[in-house]
Amino acid sequence: MGSALAAHPALSRSPGGARAKAKRVLVVFEQGGVSQMDTFDPKPNAPLEHRSPFKTIRTSVPGMHFTELCAKTAKVAHELSVVRCMTQPVPGIGNSHPLGSQYVFSGADPTGPVEMPDIGSVVAWRLGAGAKHLPSNILVPGNSEQAAMSRLGFLPPAVKAFKTGGRDLSDPKWEVPNLGLASGIDERRFLDRRDLLSNLDIGFGDSSKGDVAGMRAAMEQAHDMLTNPLTREAFDFGTESDATRDLYGRGHRGQCYLLGRKLIESGVRYVCVDVREPMTKETPGGSNMNWDHHDFIYSEASTRIKGGGPGAGRFGIGTWPMMGSTDQAFAALISDMRDRGLLEDTLVCFMTEFGRTPKINDRKGRDHWVYSFTCLFAGAGVPGGQIVGTTDEEGGYITSPMAYTFEDYAATIYEKLGIDREKPMHTLQGRPVQLAQGGMPIPELF
Amino acid sequence: MFTTICLVTAAWSQAAAPVSSDEPAPVSFEFELLPALTQAGCNGGACHGSPNGRGGFAMSLFAYDPEADYETLVTGGLGRRIDLIEPGASLLLRKPLGEMSHGGGVRLAEGDIGLDIIKRWIQEGARGPEANGVRLDRLEILPEGPVLRTFPEVEEPLTATAYLSNGETLDVTSLVSWFSTNDGIAEVDAFGSVTGKGRGQCAIVARYLDQLVSVPFVFVQPVDGYEWPELDEYNFVDELVNERLRELQYFPMQTCDDATFLRRVTLDLTGLLPEHYYVKKFLEFGAEDKRARMIEQLLASDEHAAFWANKDADLLRLTRANLKEAAEPYATLLRDSWRSNQPYDELVRGLLTAEGAGAAYYQALPDATTRIEATTQVFLGSRLECAKCHNHPYEGWTQDDYYRIATNFSDGVVHARTKQGIAPWAGETSAPLDERRAAFADWLTHEDERFFARVQVNRIWAELMGRGIVEPVDDFRSSNPPSNEALLDALAKDFVASGYDRRHTLRTILNSQVYQRMSEPRENDEPDIELFSRQRRRLLSAEQISDAVKRVASEGERAQLIGGAMLGRAVASQRAREIDDEFSDWVNRTRASLEESREAALGPWQITEIFEAPDAFEHDFGVEEFTSDPLGVQGLTWTEHTEWEDGVVHPLKMPGNSAVYLTRTVRCAAAHTLTFSLGSDDGLRLWVAGKEVLTRKVSRGAAPGQDTVTVPMPAGASSILLKIWNGGGAAGFCFSAGEVVDVRLMELLEMEAGPGLDAAQEKELRDRHRSGDDEWRQTTEYLAETESKIDRWFASLRLVQDAGDQKAESERITFLRAFGEPARATSCACERSKEPTLAQALQMLNGAYVGSMVRAAAERFRPMRTGVDDLYLAVFARYPTSHERDTVNAYLDGGDVARWEDLVWALLNTQEFLFQH
Incomplete structure (x- = not known):
């Protein structure tokens, strides 16, 4: 994949400046491996036996086509850069879901000698909190099948991804645990306590230095979080209109995307949305409903069909819990963020750990495919209405001169945020570690 | 393309020689060119020395692999790095000179020696590494x-x-x-x-x-008006620390007050806060040497063993997840090692040679890589993992050293560069694995070894002073020198001289004035960072703070158990002393009463195999010649039957015309007569003390009391021999002899009167005496039960982390994690995070664990007459000031529970509580 190393006129050495258009990043991580030819890289001329059954449709951008599963996203295509030449250069690394997911979280080889922190942790560590009353790096909800692959690496605990939790965010009873004051302690009483504390917390001598000062600062921030109404508001769907909630879709996925937008709007530096649709009575036969469609990818309901294999228990890609809700939520996210002016300085990334085989297997499914897949980018100066990279007639191999990796994706985020990649991080043992590990920003996104 | 360049290079090199004598020698690739590149920063870890290199150009880190570097320089980069025809066009010159865009910026300038070397090297034809093996x-x-x-x-x-x-x-x-x-x-x-x-x-x-x-x-730097203050020096630690402070003109702090000392030393040794009533007693206690006595008491406590074993367990990666059922024995081994103050070299040797429960050492470190890296980091204080892939960038350890040590711990180790095996660091190449491990242990714990003792005393020092003399504590290397070398050497020497006695080193440091210094910085004085002019303020560790909060809330199960055990031991030994005053009386009394009672004590039955013969009743089978000592008969196999009770019939499985012999001892305290009562199926013969006393050749079924015989007995032990004859059909016997007394007691009394008792026998006899006393017996039973509970608690030490299905337990675990409890995934002391974080603040201000403890503590102290004082003693190990008392009383205002909860909450959130000082 020489392209990552290729010199490009747009590449500038200086971080910050005109290229650093993002203040915040919202990543939508659709875990399991979204099929590229059924969504954003349609292949109407593929041999019939391997062709997607979904029609190819026009988008708002002349010459750019999606499948009909992306009808709503097609209407906001002029806001998107569609990168069809994403690839994993070393197939053995991230061909599995755990390592592949870790690769997406960290933007670095998950099998390297040093355990690498998530991009979100690096961002939080380098840039600090965007909003003092909220964590700087949040996973919404942080319970997808591979959410445990989120890593802190060698960074301090303060920048670890904060997981909101919640198996179904559309449940009216959902709330983030421990965010409000503990039960029995109302705000009045909490302030009384704080008052008493400030009267008693004296006589420990100079506390302007070192850990004593650090603890005092942490106490103040925690106090702010616990009593600032903005903290609760950031997680409160009650502040959103019905129209907005409907726009995203009333299910778990739509509300997760909406919460992502809310947190970005509240100033959180880095948000990653990792959805896995919950099992409900509307999804009989569903179990692990991610994108791992090894079986019956075109099923109109559950893929738990006789003759099934490792992919059984998903729902077919064309159903509401899969592309239906995704198309609606993502289109809503883009148009809503644009209308609110958030796309000006927020980089939005739609990621998956790999694509799916161009050929349909004997269980009518598609297996893992690391050679080419599609990711979407928008906002923070990313050109809209752009296709980056091309693949062959079946969508299996990249035919364009450029191809981009997760390292390049990480470098893109750092560059957009103005983070100096030349300045290494250091492990606890003092080993210098490069940000994005040799990746280069994707030039077409600047 | 590559081939051509290689050929050109080779031709050029040959053409460049010979060099005339007045010209400088040609540039040496290894000894001049590579160092010049290192000096310019080219092959550093953040530049071309990183695993990915930079801009497609990767060299070995700090030139550890000259052959590969030569290859990369001369043939890599499409051959553009070196231009032999036009040297000035070489990228190796143009990039660092800034003539072309270079990510690393301008690294060389005209006039640099390095530049001159690179230029000359190219001009001379880019000669390769020395072929003559000069190193x-x-x-x-x-x-x-x-x-x-x-x-x-x-x-x-x-x-x-x-x-x-x-x-x-x-x-x-x-x-x-x-x-x-x-x-x-x-x-x-x-x-x-x-x-x-x-x-x-x-x-x-x-x-x-x-x-x-x-x-x-x-x-x-001379400090204006610097004058060494008057200060006590208790031992060599003080002398050596003060010497350094005086030299660099820093002011030492004075000794802290008793309350601060007690809180500090209790937290350091046991991880717990002192109980409030304990604090009261200590503050009132007038003895001059009370600090030293408190240190001794804490060093001897089980809590100390548990707390410090936990520190070992962190480094040795002891978790239930990776050790399964081996986890508890391993935890027990580490704790017992502290409890019994086992010499440290002995402990480590046991681990490295996988002795007993120590086998878990390797189980926790499953592969060759983790074995070498953990062993060197824990015991040598060196971080060798860098040397796996390249020479250590900041230390003398080479890649070869790494694989040699690795060979000591695992079979089949292959050097990453040579792809071959390598001789072990210690011992013989051909030795089997267990010998190679032992050889490494020998080398490591050898008295002259500079690492072992120094690393351990440094760890102990860091635990007590908040910072190592070498810091980080597992990063010993020449480029990270100790802040006080004389002190480190003296502590290490003293440690070796004490026989690797960890308690001795703890005691030495704890009794120094340096340890007992105040933690407040002096006004207008910039405190030193690493010379120990004062104690450091340290955020309590995860376990300390979790236990401290819990201890304020309640005495805690552990405290009760250990308190109970201490009390139990005291009561039992006091009562034992009182009872023992009557011991010799009791011995005489018991002996006399036994003598008078005419009772006999019987040992268990032993039986021979079955003998068959037509005249089995008459036949002596070689046994009857030795009736006074049947057990001494050669060639007989005796089987013991302790379960055969007297007075009931015991069936025997015997064919017709067969016989069997039974024997047992009988003891009489004095010479007297004894009546035996027998039954048999069929006939019997009985010998007592070698004399035949009864013969019955009958055919019958056995029942108690068929025959009786009265025999005069000598004092002491005699043998009984019984022969049972079966003519045909069923067989069996029945036996009794007066009342049976305690045979072991008689034995002990005999020995006491005769040859004397050894220590164990003496204790046994004394315990028999004591057990007649109800109070002593009950206390001893309670003690045994408590100690077994403590044992179980110890065994579950820090393993509870993965048993969190109960709500309270999971709240505690969340709390511990927030405060940096390590997952034990590495052997680095740095895995335990010591920095204050937002998560900790949230836990303290609003967490469920603190919330429940606050409620419990309020319930506990509110009813006490001196509740506010006691709460202050429990939280801070001191009495409140009058200002504090006023503020608190005004807030409590008579005091409903909620107000008390607020007070506890506020105290637990003060800096004074959260920090060790």
């Missing part, structure tokens, strides 16, 4: 130091000399890479010239190929 033996830096200078002092020139394996020496002063470990104290330029920048100490380090040498520097 660098040693790098010498002069002066060796330590260098002591009064600041500000301008310049101190250092020189560097390389000693090669062929006997040549090279002046490499301008070729080595110089750096200072602290630029705020001293800077060094490219020519080894050192300039002082501030007061303090640092090391100037020189790197040349795989050698790293450092020179310690101390810069002293």
Whole structure:
């Protein structure tokens, strides 16, 4: 994949400046491996036996086509850069879901000698909190099948991804645990306590230095979080209109995307949305409903069909819990963020750990495919209405001169945020570690 | 394309020789070119020395692999790095000179020695590594130091000399890479010239190929009006720390008050807060040496063993997840090692040679890589993992060393570069694995070994002082010198001399004035960072703070158990002393009563095999000649039957016309007669003390009391021999002899009167005496039960972390994690995070664990008559000031529970509670 190393006129050495258009990043991580030819890289001329059954449709951008599963996203295509030449250069690394997911979280080889922190942790560590009353790096909800692959690496605990939790965010009873004051302690009483504390917390001598000062600062921030109404508001769907909630879709996925937008709007530096649709009575036969469609990818309901294999228990890609809700939520996210002016300085990334085989297997499914897949980018100066990279007639191999990796994706985020990649991080043992590990920003996104 | 360039290079190299004598020798690739590149920073870890290199150009880190570097330089980069036809066009020159865009910026300038070397090397045809096998033996830096200078002092020139394996020496002063470990104290330029920048100490380090040498520097700056205050010195620790402080003109802090000392030492040794009533007693206690006595008491406590074993368990990666059922025995081994104050070298040897439960040492470190890296980090204080892939960038450890040590711990180790096996670090190549492990243990724990004792005393010091003499504690290397070398040496020497007695080292440090210094900084004085002029304020560790909160809330199960055990032991030993006063009376009384009672004591039955013969009743089978000592008969097999009770019929499985012999001992306290009562199926013969006393050749079924016989008995032990004959059909016997007394008691009494008792027998007899006393017996039973509970608690030590299905437990675990409890995934002390975080603040202000403890503590202290004082004693180990008392009483205002909860909550959130000081 020489392209990552290729010199490009747009590449500038200086971080910050005109290229650093993002203040915040919202990543939508659709875990399991979204099929590229059924969504954003349609292949109407593929041999019939391997062709997607979904029609190819026009988008708002002349010459750019999606499948009909992306009808709503097609209407906001002029806001998107569609990168069809994403690839994993070393197939053995991230061909599995755990390592592949870790690769997406960290933007670095998950099998390297040093355990690498998530991009979100690096961002939080380098840039600090965007909003003092909220964590700087949040996973919404942080319970997808591979959410445990989120890593802190060698960074301090303060920048670890904060997981909101919640198996179904559309449940009216959902709330983030421990965010409000503990039960029995109302705000009045909490302030009384704080008052008493400030009267008693004296006589420990100079506390302007070192850990004593650090603890005092942490106490103040925690106090702010616990009593600032903005903290609760950031997680409160009650502040959103019905129209907005409907726009995203009333299910778990739509509300997760909406919460992502809310947190970005509240100033959180880095948000990653990792959805896995919950099992409900509307999804009989569903179990692990991610994108791992090894079986019956075109099923109109559950893929738990006789003759099934490792992919059984998903729902077919064309159903509401899969592309239906995704198309609606993502289109809503883009148009809503644009209308609110958030796309000006927020980089939005739609990621998956790999694509799916161009050929349909004997269980009518598609297996893992690391050679080419599609990711979407928008906002923070990313050109809209752009296709980056091309693949062959079946969508299996990249035919364009450029191809981009997760390292390049990480470098893109750092560059957009103005983070100096030349300045290494250091492990606890003092080993210098490069940000994005040799990746280069994707030039077409600047 | 590549081939062509190689050929050109080879041709050129040959053409360049010979060199006439007045011209300089050609540039050596290894000894000049590579050091020049290192000096310019080319092959550093953040540049081309990183695993990915930079811009597609990757070299070995600090030139550990010259052959590969030569390859990369000459044939890599499409051959553009070196242009032999037009040297000035080589990328190797144009990039660092800034003639082309270079990610690393401008690294060389005209006039640099390095530039001259690179130019000449290319002009001379880019010669490759020496083929004659000449290696660098040693790098010498002069002066060796330590260098002591009064600041500000301008310049101190250092020189560097390389000693090669062929006997040549090279002046490499301008070729080595110089750096200072602290630029705020001293800077060094490219020519080894050192300039002082501030007061303090640092090391100037020189790197040349795989050698790293450092020179310690101390810069002293006279402080106006500096005068050493009057101060107690208790032991050599004080002398050596003070010497350094005086030299660098820092002020030492005075000794802290008793309350602060008690809180500090209790937290340090047991991880717990002192109980409030304990604090009261200690503050009131008037003895001069009460601190030393408290130290002894805490050192002997089980809590101390548990808390410090937990520190070992962190480093040894003891988790239930990775050790399964081996986890508890391993935890027990570590705790018992502290409990019994096992010599440290013995403990480590047991681990490294996988002795008993110590086998878990390797189980927790499943592969060759983790074995070597953990072993060297824990016991050598060296971080060798870097050397797996390249020579250690900041230490003398090479890649070869890494694989040699690895060979000591695992079979089938292959060197990453040579792809071959390598001789072990210690011991013979051909030795089996367990011998190689033992050989490493021998080398490690050898008395002269500079690492082992130093690393351990440094760890102990860091636990007590908040910072190691070498810091980080597992990063011993020449470029990270100790802040007080004399102190580290003295502690290590003392540790070795004590027989690796960890408790001795703890005691030495704890009893020093240095340990007992105040933690407040002096006004208007910039405190030293690493010279120990005062105690450091340290955030309580995860376990300390979790237990501290819990202890304020309740005495805690552990405290009750251990308190109970202590009380139990005290009561039992007091009662035992009282009982023992009557011991000899009791012995005489017991003996007399036994003698008078005419009772006999019977041992268990033993039986022979079955003998068959037509005349079995008459036949003696070689047994009946020895009726006084049947057990002495050669060739007989006796089987013991302790379960055969007297007075009931025991069936025997015997064919017709067969016989069997039974024997047992009978003891009489004095000579008297004894009546035996027998039954048999069929006939019997009985011998007592060698004399035949009864013969019955009958055919019958057995029943009690068929025959009786009265026999005169001698004092002491005699043998009974019984022969049972079966004519045909069923067989069996029945036996009794008066009342049976305690045979063991008679034995002990006999020995007491005769040859005397050994210690164990004496204890046994005394315990028999004591057990007649109800109070003693009950206390002893309670003690045994409590101790077994404590044992179980110890065994579950820090393993509870993965048993969190109960709500309270999971709340506690969340709390522990927030405060940096390590997952034990590495052997690095740094895995335990010590920094204050937002998550901790949230836990303290609003967490469920603290919430429930606050409620419990309020319930506990509110009803007490002196509740506020007691709460202060429990939280801070001191009484409240009058200001505090007023503030609190005003807030409580008579006091409903909610107000008390607020008070506990506020105290637990003060800095004074959260920090050790």
